[in-house]
Amino acid sequence: MERSPAARLLLRLTTAAILLFIYLPIVLIVVYAFNTNRVPTWPPAGFTLEWFGRAAQSSEIRASLSLSIQAAIGATLVALVLGTLAAFAVHRFSFFGRETVSFLVILPIALPGIVTGIALATAFKTIGVQFGLLTIVVAHATFCVVTVYNNAIARLRRTSRSLEEASMDLGADTWQTLRHVTFPSLRTALLAGGLLAFALSFDEIIVTLLVAGPQQTLPIWIFNNYLRPNQAPVVNVVALLAIALSVIPVYLASRISSEAAGVPR
Amino acid sequence: MAVEPVTSLSGRMPDQAPESLRRPVSAQAAETAVRLEAVRKVFGETEAVAGIDLEIADGEFFSMLGPSGSGKTTTLRMIAGFERPTSGRILLHGRDVTGVPPFDRDVNTVFQDYALFPHMNVSENVGYGLMVRRVDRAERDRRVTEALRMVRLAGFGRRKPSQLSGGQRQRVALARALVNRPRVLLLDEPLGALDLKLREEMQIELKVIQQQVGITFIYVTHDQEEALTMSDRLAVFSEGRIEQVGSPADVYERPTTPFVAGFVGTSNLLRGDVARAVIGSEGTFTVRPEKIRMTDPDTAAGDDELFAMGEIRDVIYLGSDTRYVVALDAGGELVVTQQNLETSSMEVLEARGRAVRLAWKRRHVLALEGGPSAGEEEARRNP
Numbered sequence: 001m002e003r004s005p006a007a008r009l010l011l012r013l014t015t016a017a018i019l020l021f022i023y024l025p026i027v028l029i030v031v032y033a034f035n036t037n038r039v040p041t042w043p044p045a046g047f048t049l050e051w052f053g054r055a056a057q058s059s060e061i062r063a064s065l066s067l068s069i070q071a072a073i074g075a076t077l078v079a080l081v082l083g084t085l086a087a088f089a090v091h092r093f094s095f096f097g098r099e100t101v102s103f104l105v106i107l108p109i110a111l112p113g114i115v116t117g118i119a120l121a122t123a124f125k126t127i128g129v130q131f132g133l134l135t136i137v138v139a140h141a142t143f144c145v146v147t148v149y150n151n152a153i154a155r156l157r158r159t160s161r162s163l164e165e166a167s168m169d170l171g172a173d174t175w176q177t178l179r180h181v182t183f184p185s186l187r188t189a190l191l192a193g194g195l196l197a198f199a200l201s202f203d204e205i206i207v208t209l210l211v212a213g214p215q216q217t218l219p220i221w222i223f224n225n226y227l228r229p230n231q232a233p234v235v236n237v238v239a240l241l242a243i244a245l246s247v248i249p250v251y252l253a254s255r256i257s258s259e260a261a262g263v264p265r
Numbered sequence: 266m267a268v269e270p271v272t273s274l275s276g277r278m279p280d281q282a283p284e285s286l287r288r289p290v291s292a293q294a295a296e297t298a299v300r301l302e303a304v305r306k307v308f309g310e311t312e313a314v315a316g317i318d319l320e321i322a323d324g325e326f327f328s329m330l331g332p333s334g335s336g337k338t339t340t341l342r343m344i345a346g347f348e349r350p351t352s353g354r355i356l357l358h359g360r361d362v363t364g365v366p367p368f369d370r371d372v373n374t375v376f377q378d379y380a381l382f383p384h385m386n387v388s389e390n391v392g393y394g395l396m397v398r399r400v401d402r403a404e405r406d407r408r409v410t411e412a413l414r415m416v417r418l419a420g421f422g423r424r425k426p427s428q429l430s431g432g433q434r435q436r437v438a439l440a441r442a443l444v445n446r447p448r449v450l451l452l453d454e455p456l457g458a459l460d461l462k463l464r465e466e467m468q469i470e471l472k473v474i475q476q477q478v479g480i481t482f483i484y485v486t487h488d489q490e491e492a493l494t495m496s497d498r499l500a501v502f503s504e505g506r507i508e509q510v511g512s513p514a515d516v517y518e519r520p521t522t523p524f525v526a527g528f529v530g531t532s533n534l535l536r537g538d539v540a541r542a543v544i545g546s547e548g549t550f551t552v553r554p555e556k557i558r559m560t561d562p563d564t565a566a567g568d569d570e571l572f573a574m575g576e577i578r579d580v581i582y583l584g585s586d587t588r589y590v591v592a593l594d595a596g597g598e599l600v601v602t603q604q605n606l607e608t609s610s611m612e613v614l615e616a617r618g619r620a621v622r623l624a625w626k627r628r629h630v631l632a633l634e635g636g637p638s639a640g641e642e643e644a645r646r647n648p
Binding site: 169172180 | 346366367368373376380382394445
């Protein structure tokens with residue numbers, strides 16, 4: 001569509017304004033992470049890597065980072081297994097209440113985190129599970145399953161059933177068909193779904209606060225420390241780390257998805 | 266409607282089929298490749314296949330022709346092993362395979378949507394059957410190369426299916442099936458997605474390849490012209506049953522039921538009062554449109570000819586031929602095709618409304634088994 005120069009300029013300005021509105025605060029955090037001044041002031045007083053060193057030396061930060069990564073990996077693995085199985089079940093078999101099951105699998109992502117958190121915390125207390133890594137993994141898995149499930153079922157629906165028939169027709173038994181045809185056609189969908197699940201788990205705080213017990217994940221550590229004045233620059237450094245660990249998986253996932261869909265980059 | 270004898274294609278045969286793809290000529294040429302005994306298939310409340318018996322000879326090009334929902338694809342899928350018959354038996358070369366899974370049957374299928382594995386390149390696709398059967402690498406490569414050469418895709422091995430045109434994908438699917446040297450090849454409307462010109466080319470190519478490799482082809486199609494030009498024999502399906510089995514000439518020239526007369530060619534049925542008035546006897550009869558001579562009303566008919574008077578109601582100009590719909594004075598209508606030997610499009614179109622005499626040889630009248638015609642079936646289903 002041809003647009004007039006004025007319209008084009010307006011469109012560019014609007015886009016720029018929206019992007020600034022979203023990303024300027026984030027840029028600010030990033031800049032302050034390198035600021036020599038302990039209190040956030042503009043313009044930055046000077047450039048330093050001191051806060052990075054402090055963050056690296058803090059055993060508290062290292063522990064919370066490690067917990068966050070373990071929880072995210074655990075939740076992702078659980079989500080991959082359950083999400084794939086659920087997608088297969090809903091796609092392959094017709095059973096009573098299939099649509100309902102499909103809806104119920106997706107629902108947790110829409111449920112308010114605070115509700116999920118309270119519900120799970122209550123449930124864990126009722127059955128007497130000690131709060132810690134395990135409860136975090138289980139809690140995160142409830143909504144991480146959704147990304148895997150959605151990616152897997154979309155791929156299954158797009159993949160023709162005749163591919164598996166062709167494989168069997170050519171002499172492959174059920175197992176060979178799964179290995180050579182079904183799984184490879186799901187692979188990129190699972191990878192993308194898993195990366196999104198990882199990112200989702202990594203920065204989750206509401207549910208985590210309620211089921212983590214005395215443990216601190218990275219977001220909880222940030223939450224507990226950002227109001228302490230002398231911690232402010234270190235918090236910015238940790239935030240930078242959190243950004244990287246969530247943005248990179250999402251970026252990779254979207255690349256994988258568009259590649260699989262054959263969209264030229 | 267051209268019923269071209271298939272032997273005329275041999276002049277266009279490219280190279281001989283590679284040795285590895287040809288099956289040894291069997292000692293008894295007329296051995297039965299596929300045998301269906303009272304095969305039925307019910308899906309829920311629907312009877313897709315209502316009990317059919319069929320024998321297909323080794324090396325035959327056999328078509329299953331019928332409208333969608335007539336049970337032809339379900340029958341093919343039962344032969345392939347994707348569906349299990351509700352009752353009845355399926356024998357492949359004498360072996361009962363009714364409950365045998367697809368991967369243990371000596372048949373291969375060319376799917377309507379080709380079903381090429383998108384994550385594999387052309388060579389990997391073609392070599393898939395050999396790979397899962399653990400044929401060693403060197404042998405596999407050799408046979409894949411030969412198969413690709415046969416379908417004129419030598420050098421395409423490294424491409425992905427998404428980089429191929431529809432016709433090329435179709436040929437990859439064919440190579441992927443043939444490379445396994447199946448005893449029977451099943452083809453499920455394989456040309457349905459191609460445009461007309463490509464489809465005609467592929468019809469010829471398929472027929473040539475079938476003659477080269479000498480294996481049984483079972484070909485599902487709803488295109489009567491395709492079935493007539495390619496097949497040695499064909500079965501006409503309707504509502505889960507086989508209406509007629511025979512050679513193309515048989516089925517076209519001597520349809521036994523109104524459905525076959527209507528589905529293969531134009532129905533041109535004469536029945537009831539009209540039959541009594543025109544033919545002079547009770548029953549349902551058909552005359553093929555090209556067997557009818559259309560003349561001025563006062564031209565005398567030949568001695569062995571039947572005739573009917575009528576008025577041209579509609580003219581469809583088809584280039585080489587013209588199709589006239591003639592309303593008979595006795596009631597009903599007949600379709601007549603005439604070659605445009607000396608007439609131009611202007612002249613034929615002016616013929617609308619003209620009174621004519623239709624005449625045809627007595628031997629071109631075929632008596633059909635009773636029952637409603639295809640048209641009436643249609644009308645009953647969609648009132």
